[in-house]
Amino acid sequence: MKTDLSLKTINRLVQYHCILTAMEETGKDIVSSPQIAELLKIDDSQVRKDLNLLGNTGKTKVGYEVSEVKLLIEKVLGFSKTKNVFVVGTGNLGLAIAKYEDFKYYGFNIMAMFDNDPLKINLTYNDKQVFHISKLPILAKEYDVEIAVLTVPRKNAQETADFLVESGINFIWNFTPTILRVPQNIKVCNENLIGNFLQFTKDV
Amino acid sequence: MKTDLSLKTINRLVQYHCILTAMEETGKDIVSSPQIAELLKIDDSQVRKDLNLLGNTGKTKVGYEVSEVKLLIEKVLGFSKTKNVFVVGTGNLGLAIAKYEDFKYYGFNIMAMFDNDPLKINLTYNDKQVFHISKLPILAKEYDVEIAVLTVPRKNAQETADFLVESGINFIWNFTPTILRVPQNIKVCNENLIGNFLQFTKDV
Numbered sequence: 001m002k003t004d005l006s007l008k009t010i011n012r013l014v015q016y017h018c019i020l021t022a023m024e025e026t027g028k029d030i031v032s033s034p035q036i037a038e039l040l041k042i043d044d045s046q047v048r049k050d051l052n053l054l055g056n057t058g059k060t061k062v063g064y065e066v067s068e069v070k071l072l073i074e075k076v077l078g079f080s081k082t083k084n085v086f087v088v089g090t091g092n093l094g095l096a097i098a099k100y101e102d103f104k105y106y107g108f109n110i111m112a113m114f115d116n117d118p119l120k121i122n123l124t125y126n127d128k129q130v131f132h133i134s135k136l137p138i139l140a141k142e143y144d145v146e147i148a149v150l151t152v153p154r155k156n157a158q159e160t161a162d163f164l165v166e167s168g169i170n171f172i173w174n175f176t177p178t179i180l181r182v183p184q185n186i187k188v189c190n191e192n193l194i195g196n197f198l199q200f201t202k203d204v
Numbered sequence: 205m206k207t208d209l210s211l212k213t214i215n216r217l218v219q220y221h222c223i224l225t226a227m228e229e230t231g232k233d234i235v236s237s238p239q240i241a242e243l244l245k246i247d248d249s250q251v252r253k254d255l256n257l258l259g260n261t262g263k264t265k266v267g268y269e270v271s272e273v274k275l276l277i278e279k280v281l282g283f284s285k286t287k288n289v290f291v292v293g294t295g296n297l298g299l300a301i302a303k304y305e306d307f308k309y310y311g312f313n314i315m316a317m318f319d320n321d322p323l324k325i326n327l328t329y330n331d332k333q334v335f336h337i338s339k340l341p342i343l344a345k346e347y348d349v350e351i352a353v354l355t356v357p358r359k360n361a362q363e364t365a366d367f368l369v370e371s372g373i374n375f376i377w378n379f380t381p382t383i384l385r386v387p388q389n390i391k392v393c394n395e396n397l398i399g400n401f402l403q404f405t406k407d408v
Contacts, residue, residue, distance in 0.1 A: 181243065
């Protein structure tokens with residue numbers, strides 16, 4: 001992935017990709033920047049600027065070639081580079097992530113799921129097997145996984161994070177409402193859904 | 205809520221709130237800005253700047269009063285103003301949102317859930333009852349709800365959004381990987397988890 005893209009630009013490119021995927025499914029070959037802009041309620045010039053970032057975008061006199069722009073977005077965002085991840089916690093959120101088919105198009109590859117509940121062990125969701133959390137260190141080595149998605153209950157978040165760090169996990173995508181204490185070399189991304197909601201509904 | 209706050213500022217305030225909540229639970233009365241900054245791996249000056257936004261922050265010679273700063277954040281972010289919402293779709297993601305206890309602290313108040321699966325109707329999750337989607341228009345009026353969280357499968361996303369708009373919903377928090385076509389006066393917030401993941405793991 002181009003490493004100089006801002007999160008806002010990445011998010012717009014992902015949204016363009018959603019639009020192009022839907023267009024491809026309905027057999028639409030050509031799209032114009034105003035069409036994309038209108039769907040996202042953003043400025044046409046923004047769309048053109050973003051698509052220019054992609055390089056040679058298959059622009060014709062009437063618009064952009066849907067399949068070509070889609071592939072260029074995938075290339076720029078590094079979708080083709082598979083990232084192996086573990087999902088830790090198999091509550092509803094963990095299962096939602098495991099079952100979310102579209103993630104795999106972005107190179108998000110769930111290798112296994114983990115829980116400490118004996119009733120969950122060996123269950124399979126969307127072809128992802130659940131292992132006891134004690135198996136994580138050995139499987140992290142075996143599968144060369146250094147990214148974990150943390151979806152355990154808040155009260156278990158810190159101890160689980162400690163265990164992940166000991167197990168060789170270097171990137172924690174944290175869905176728990178906890179700020180984790182981790183060593184300086186460990187990267188944590190705090191997923192903060194409520195922030196989006198608060199901004200979105202500030203006029204309500 | 206102060207309407208001039210950026211999403212980045214809102215997200216940091218929510219994270220401070222997480223930290224203060226945890227501190228309150230462990231009986232910690234006073235916190236310093238470097239303590240917060242260290243946990244979030246951000247600059248101390250940023251924390252001080254944000255806390256200054258809150259107004260009179262109960263700063264003592266040794267730091268800030270935990271409970272007072274927590275309350276000020278709640279006031280600035282409008283947590284006390286309850287926002288009634290419907291959750292549409294009761295798959296794992298819908299249930300994860302319904303069961304996510306911490307949302308309620310932010311004024312996020314789920315009034316009911318909706319699905320079209322007869323097997324789901326009348327089930328209750330975390331005290332939230334599931335109704336058939338056909339009941340949504342009348343319940344939206346009855347409960348004065350204009351915010352819906354959309355977690356249905358991608359293939360049903362647009363038709364469900366159309367139905368929500370007809371039913372008087374003005375704000376759609378869209379968790380489906382679909383860009384929805386809605387009238388100009390309807391606000392849509394596209395939740396884009398994969399964008400965060402792509403940016404977070406760009407160095408992997």
